[in-house]
Amino acid sequence: ILNVEQSPQSLHVQEGDSxxxxxxxxxxxxxxxHWYRWETAKSPEALFVMTLNGDEKKKGRISAxxxxxxxxxxxxxxxxxxxxxxxxxxxxxxxxLIFGTGTRLQVFP
Amino acid sequence: xxxxxxxxxxxxxxxxxxxxxxxxxxxxHRSVSWxxxxxxxxxxxxxxxxxxxxxxxxxxxxxxxxRQFSNSRSEMNVSTxxxxxxxxxLCASSLDRPGSSYEQYFGPGTRLTVT
Numbered sequence: 001i002l003n004v005e006q007s008p009q010s011l012h013v014q015e016g017d018s019x020x021x022x023x024x025x026x027x028x029x030x031x032x033x034h035w036y037r038w039e040t041a042k043s044p045e046a047l048f049v050m051t052l053n054g055d056e057k058k059k060g061r062i063s064a065x066x067x068x069x070x071x072x073x074x075x076x077x078x079x080x081x082x083x084x085x086x087x088x089x090x091x092x093x094x095x096x097l098i099f100g101t102g103t104r105l106q107v108f109p
Numbered sequence: 110x111x112x113x114x115x116x117x118x119x120x121x122x123x124x125x126x127x128x129x130x131x132x133x134x135x136x137x138h139r140s141v142s143w144x145x146x147x148x149x150x151x152x153x154x155x156x157x158x159x160x161x162x163x164x165x166x167x168x169x170x171x172x173x174x175x176r177q178f179s180n181s182r183s184e185m186n187v188s189t190x191x192x193x194x195x196x197x198x199l200c201a202s203s204l205d206r207p208g209s210s211y212e213q214y215f216g217p218g219t220r221l222t223v224t
Contacts, residue, residue: 004151032211043113043199043215044152089152093211096142096165101151 006090006100013107017080021103023073023090033066033073034097036089044089047075080107111136113202113216121222127188130219134181134202140164141183142203142213143175147196155198158183159205187221195223 005024013019023033035047048057053068061078077084087104091097114133122128134141143155154167158177175185181202187194197220201213 034212036215043217044201046212046214049212091152096154096157096167097152097213098154099144099152101149 004090004092004098004100006088006103008103009101010104011106013080013105015081015107015109017107018076018078019080019105020074020076021088021105023075023100025071025090025092025098025100030068030092030094032093033068034091034093035064035073035075036091036099037086038089038102039086047088049093075103077105080105082107082109113200113214115198115200115216115219117219118217119220119222121224122190123224124190124192126190127186128190128221129184129186130198130200130221132183132185132200132202132216134183134200135214138202138204138214139181140203140205141177141181142201143183143185144199144201145169145196146199146218147193152199155185190223192223195221197221 007022032049032051034049036044037047038044048064050066055066057064064075066073085107087102089099089102091099116131140159142157144152146152156175157165161177172188177183197218199218201215203213
């Protein structure tokens with residue numbers, strides 16, 4: 001069973017701070033690494049789907065990198081805003097998505 | 110394009126009863142996956158259906174079952190409910206065609222409470 005770990009479990013930052021989280025997974029055959037953002041009372045929303053070692057994706061102030069050889073992915077948020085407050089989930093995609101327990105981010109004004 | 114819809118949104122059942130949850134995927138999406146989320150746990154994969162066939166199954170007891178219809182709509186059933194089945198049940202659909210990203214689109218979930 002693929003064990004996906006995300007750290008930290010939770011994070012509290014001030015508006016304007018930059019932050020990053022880690023997703024670790026055993027290096028093994030997988031199709032892609034997904035990142036999702038899950039706001040309270042809403043549905044998880046896809047941020048990135050990354051497939052290649054060294055891949056880097058960016059959407060506005062949020063970016064992510066992938067290292068398949070060592071089994072980790074980083075998610076970065078530059079200049080955090082209160083609307084970034086959410087739980088961020090990563091999920092390696094083998095024959096199914098295996099989700100980590102997420103990093104809960106709270107950004108205070 | 111309409112998103113993934115799930116019905117009902119909230120449900121209260123008693124131990125021992127059975128329940129059926131419904132999921133309508135985004136039009137054109139052929140894959141539907143189901144997940145369970147309980148407090149302190151991540152999203153736990155239940156099963157995936159593709160073209161009316163169960164393609165993958167997670168580590169859940171046989172009380173959890175599902176099916177998919179020809180229009181890609183899916184249902185999941187839980188028989189003989191236990192208190193521990195209280196959870197948020199999410200379904201997600203994806204295009205799942207060669208060349209697609211396999212990105213999953215989630216519904217709003219069904220909150221099941223077992224008393």
